[in-house]
Amino acid sequence: MSAPDGSATEADQIAALGVAAGHIARLVEAGFDVAITHGNGPQVGNLLVKNEIAAGIVPPVSLDWCGANTQGTVGFVLQNALAREFDRHGVSRPTAALVTRTLVDAADPAFENPDKPVGRFRMKDEAQPLIDAGQQWRDFGDRGWRRVVPSPKPVRVLDASTGRQLLDLGYVVILSGGGGIPVVEQPSGLAGVEAVIDKDRAAAILAAELGADVLVIATDVPAAVIGFGTPEARALGHVSLAEMRELAAAGHFGAGSMGPKVEAACAFVAGGGHASVITSLEKLGEVFTSPLGAVGTVITMAGPPEPAGGAAAGANGR
Structure with a gap:
């Protein structure tokens, strides 16, 4: 949701979300039910700077309030972008942007570190x-x-059931932005906390709670790579859950980049999901029109069949 150079002006964000909406519209046109989640790093960063600069004039707001703010802003811009792309593709589907809370454990060690x-x-x-x-x-x-x-682990996406109902009604749903607004259970009820939830971990939990068939993690590279930066570098296609976990344990994926995405993708499959895909936004449509594993990194429980090949994912999936 920013320009290639990292700039996050209003115009940059509108343009970036417009590009994303075009790729998503093609999936919807093909018959898929789509739930969308997103990051919010640049947006929250901008709000924190505004907090600092204006602190002597208006009261600063907490990090959880900043997260809620960005869910509304990004959801609004993405809804507009999707409406334009749906018109262009002849798609008639309603959209909804859902303010989404994610439960975390108040005793999570992350709060101490x-x-x-x-x-x-x-x-x-x-x-x-x-x-x-x-x-x-x-x-x-x-x-x-x-x-x-703190960056505590997500426990549950509290508003996933509402998202599921909207999907069942035919909506394309935008939810759990920034990993969700972190909340903890207190004797008086739920309360927001100043923390950041990893968006990939939250996406895996959300996908499972929505009953999704496939979790797609869109990033800035076409596939996960082992041996990155070496002559032996190799992009991964269709791999089994066990193989992917072995590669992760061997340190092939950076802790601050591909590592969390691989962890989330594996968690979704381990929890019963049909497949997880890691690929670039530009390759999104090709994933579902190509043989399994030909585009992006596809993780399934069993991996590719012994005779090489595989069927493309069918329409009307979620």
Whole structure:
């Protein structure tokens, strides 16, 4: 949801979501039921900067409020983009953007060891008043200091059942943006917490709770790669769950990049999902019109059959 150079102006975000909507529209046109989730890193980062700059004029809002804000903004822009693309493709499907909460465990160890960077880099003297106010900041060397927050594991997507009902009514649903708004159970009821949920982990849980057949994780590369950056580098096609987990355990996927996506993709299949796919947004449509594993990295429980081949996913899947 930003320009190729990382810029996240309003125009950049509208353009990026317009491109995404075009690829999604082709899936809907082919007969698939589609639920969409998304990240929100640049958007939350922008809001945190606004918090800092305007703190002397208006009260700053908490990180969970920032997450809720971005779900509304991104959902609104994506709905508009989908409507334009549906018109262009002759598709008549309603859309809905759902504010979505994700339950986390208040006793998750992440709350004792915040390690997820958010916001912009600051000099130590700029960060110190915020540290004194109770925020956690970390020294990143020459780049400066940056705020770090907990990243607890998602337990359950609380509004998944509403998303499922909307899907059953024919809606294309946008939900669980940014991994969902983190909430914990308290004696008085649910309450938001200042944390960031990994969007890929949350997507795997969401897909299972929606009863999806396939989880697609769209990223900026066509497939997961082993031996990345070496002469032996090889893109992975159709692989079994066991093989993918072995490759992950061997350290083939970076902890801050492909690793969480592979973990989430494996978790969905292990929980009973038919298949997980990791590919680029541009290849999204080809995944479902090509032999299984010919495009992107496809993870299934058994992997490819002994005689090489496989059937493409059929329409009317979810």
